[in-house]
Amino acid sequence: MTLEIALLGARVRHGPLEALHGVDLPVPAGRLTVLLGRNGAGRSTALDALAGAVPLSAGRVHWYGGAPARSGAARDITALGAYARARRGMTLVPAEGAVFPSLTVADHLSRSTPRERAAVLDLFPELGRLLPRSAGTLSGGEQQMLALGVALARPSRLLMLDEPGRGLAPAVLERLHTALAAQVAAGRTVVLAEQSLPSEATAAVDLVHVLHRGSVIFSGEPGEPGLAAISATAAPSPHPAGPGPGRWRPG
Amino acid sequence: MSPSPSPRPNPSPSPAPRLSARALVRRFGGVTALDQVSLDLPPGRITALTGHNGAGKSTLFRCLSGADRPDSGQVLLDGRDITRLPEYTRARLGLARTFQQIAVFPGLSVADNLRVGAEQAGRRGRLEADFAVARTLRLLGLDHLADRHASGLPTGTLRLVELGRALSAEPGVLLLDEPAAGLDRAESEQLAVLLTALAADGLAVLLVEHDRELVDRIADRVLTMSAGRILPAVSTSAASTPAPAPSDGAADDA
């Protein structure tokens, strides 16, 4: 088993707030890794740190690019910006604002090769009739399909998706998971950030990291009993901000 | 606000509220962000406010603190109508707040950050201000950092500095906007202990917080907002985990 990329002791600050408190986050190559945690736990920040969208205040990012770790091929890419990393084959689809609102769907696809375009329209045929529309006018689900389609079609080694299921109809979501499984089988490395373990994809998940308050509190396979216990406290409850008890607690 | 909290007093059933909102309405364009919201913050209690993004928590918070004005309705501080008073006057009357994105004065020393709070609340005399600052530094365990610049300190410490700035004014009401944001587990644990101790000392606390764990642990009452209204209190057993008693000596812990 080889690594694709890893955060080592990564700290990230957003202004005065520290969002990641020295996180070690290995991502194995050619596998499906899931980052779990509730809002504010640091999932998105971890993805941003991997993709170079935020600078680290401490720690490093190592990129193995699929080479065997033993060969010492780890490259320190901490100083590389998001653009340079994207050019090296890393793709991140953020949870929000994943499309350019004033660009049309066709504009989004204009940077892909004809074959990639075909692949996008094959996966999400719904986009075919939306080509002349500007992305800002699409529904949330359509925007998500566009962002995911472009990202999946791009010939990147590492694909990172932040809550890809948002706004997608169940049938579409199923298609997405099938596509992701196929991508992983074809040797691509995929990282998903989710609030809870996607049940449809559990079988395909190789590794789970659980983040809580900016630290990794669990790393392991999805089937392990430890995960269930830890999810109860760290992973979100089904109702993240559900109705409160609205009563005085005795003494 | 003594450093060592007494065991939690068993409050009388309905102490007079320090801060009240009466039928607040706030509209932005066609959207009603606050729809007849009423709220009481009694002394010695921690009231938590939860709800999804866009439910109106922030608007309510801003209307209470004075950063925004409601279109109608009243805000009362100790029975006095403060609806039309600007934010800084409310602060001088004993209504303190913190920010989600920690707000400290990085060009000032930690002690001076606290001193701004004390002085603006009317403690202009040197001795008086010195005393308020020293006591707050002690309470928060910041003594050794008093002369440090407030820039570049770790998140948890900055949060304490901000809290100290609010507390050195000796407020009656403390409004906290996601105070645990950016804190790690140990730090939010400290914060929980500290807030519990402060409430036990008689402070009325309003806590806007997403972290259910923290809310369940320290809040005496949890209000949920949705679509600009506070949902009627529903008694569930979901959050009935008893809060651990505050450990003695909050100052030492913090």
Next chain:
Amino acid sequence: MAAPLALQLAVAGLSVGSAAAITGIGLVVCHRATGVLNLAQGAVAMATAFALRQCVVVWHWPRALAVACCVLLLAPGLGFLMDVLVFRRLQRRRAGTAETLVAGLGVFVLLVGAATLLWGTTPYPDAPVVVPATPLGTPDGLLITLDTAVELGLVLLLAAAVGALSRWTAFGTALRAVVDNRRLAELSGIDADAVASTGWAFGAFTAGLTGVLLAPALRLDPYGLPLLVMETLAVAVAAGLRSLPLAIGTALLLGIGQSELTMLHPSGAAQPLLQAVSSGLFVVALLAVALLPGRLAAGLSALPPAPTLSATTAATVTATATSAARTRQIGRRWAAALLLLVPLALRGGDVRSLLPGPGLALILLSIVVVTGYGGQISLGQAGYAGLGALLTGALAGGTIPGLPALPAPAALLLATAVAAPCGLLVGWPAIRRRGLALALTTFAVGTAMSRFVFQQPSLTSGLRLDRTGAWADDRLFYGVELALIAAALLAVHALCRGATGRALGAMRDHEPAAYASGVDVPRLKLLAFTAGAALAALGGGLLGLGAQAFDPNAFDPVLGLLWFAAAVGLGADSASAAVLGAMVLTVLDASTTAGVSAAAIGLLALVRGRLVHGRRAGTGGSTAPVPPEQPPLPVRLSPFGERLVQRLKGVPE
């Protein structure tokens, strides 16, 4: 048959309007690609115009070649260099607008200084004409000349080219992507830096084009042209920094309006006023977009909220700084005191050349109070300095109806007292403005004062600034200046320490938190601007009395920018550094050729802009102490996880 006058004037106005429109296009495109409003636009225009004159007049290059080199190579090259050397770094570490603004001013001042060094301050009347005003024809008696046609054509061509490029090319798609969401663009593999560089180069190209088009109509000097182009900022701001058609429309309308106003000939007192307005319609527009609520807010809301200058220049020096900073501060104080005292030991002529030192020190001190302590950007302090000089002269000369001529000392003090409340002119707008909006407002007010007051002969005639009696002696007058600056320093010290000083620091560092702490922010802002106006007016009065004449050029708005860059470059929150810097600049001005001091200030502002980030407030992790090592959280790793971590740490399988 002659066309109606109004139509003739409209055509005449198109020329200036087109030049402004070209600059407007450049500012808008550059802002869209980079998120930065290029304040150095005017300086680039001036530098290009000078370079063209050098090529054509001095080196006798063929005109077409010279124009191509200057407009197509030099100007875009300057823009590219500005991006690579200055702005890219700022963008990369997400500097706030205040910091970018100071950097832009640094470039501005550096270019002005370099031009002054190379070409001196004497205006050249012989800037080469690029497009001659050959009459093209007179349809219906309306005279149309080649230059107007070409300029208007260029505007339409540029606008069409920008539109077509951004709609139908890959680069255009990339540009629109970056405008939409820079972060996402980078994540998608779009080189946002390259897009930004292109934006800067294009912006500078339009600046150069404007410069060479406008220069023949002016006498070319390092201050006039930059100011003229700065005034056209109004066009870009009115367009919300986004809309090209709006920018072009505003520019053409203002050009035409300016021309049409010359048709009116009211009698009496309105005449000079109307003349001033018609020659300065762009200043009026700038003032309007800056002061009218809404317009500017709409234009600038796209900008990220700026931390005030504290982030760039904050505070080595609250009383509790580290001992090294304290040592530096004491060193600065001694050096400043020494430099202030030196002239007393000099010969008469040398004393005279150093007379402006204390006046300048007071003006820089006013910027320290407003910007360094209070965190409010003020680019208009030159206006208050000029006001101080003007009022002193007017009071001493008895030109104010109903007041007898006062002796100079009384006039100086009364002028300061009268100028102080004028600080409210920018103090009021400042209550609701920050960052770029405040910078533009203060600049507009300063420029308007210069244009509509200092340069009005009716207002500046009969001024008396000559020193008589004991003050006639330069050495004694210098002593008076020293006494006044000592008094001012004491007053500032008294104001800015203790509770008020801390409240100012709080307002500078975090305005919302200052409000929440109980600081009466509006009152404090008014206080800061009033104190600043008084200090600047006192300084200006001393400058006027030192020179024994009122010279509107001594209070040029461009000088205001230069002084601001100097005060910020020297460390905006240190009074002693301001005094020291003022004396050094005065010595430089007295002992070297003109332009050295400006170039030095520009370099200083740029270098400081980069250095200060080491101790940036609040956000920097670099100065953080190592936090006490917390025990590692109980991480539960499965065997699989363990293997992974071991692999991570390099333990072989």
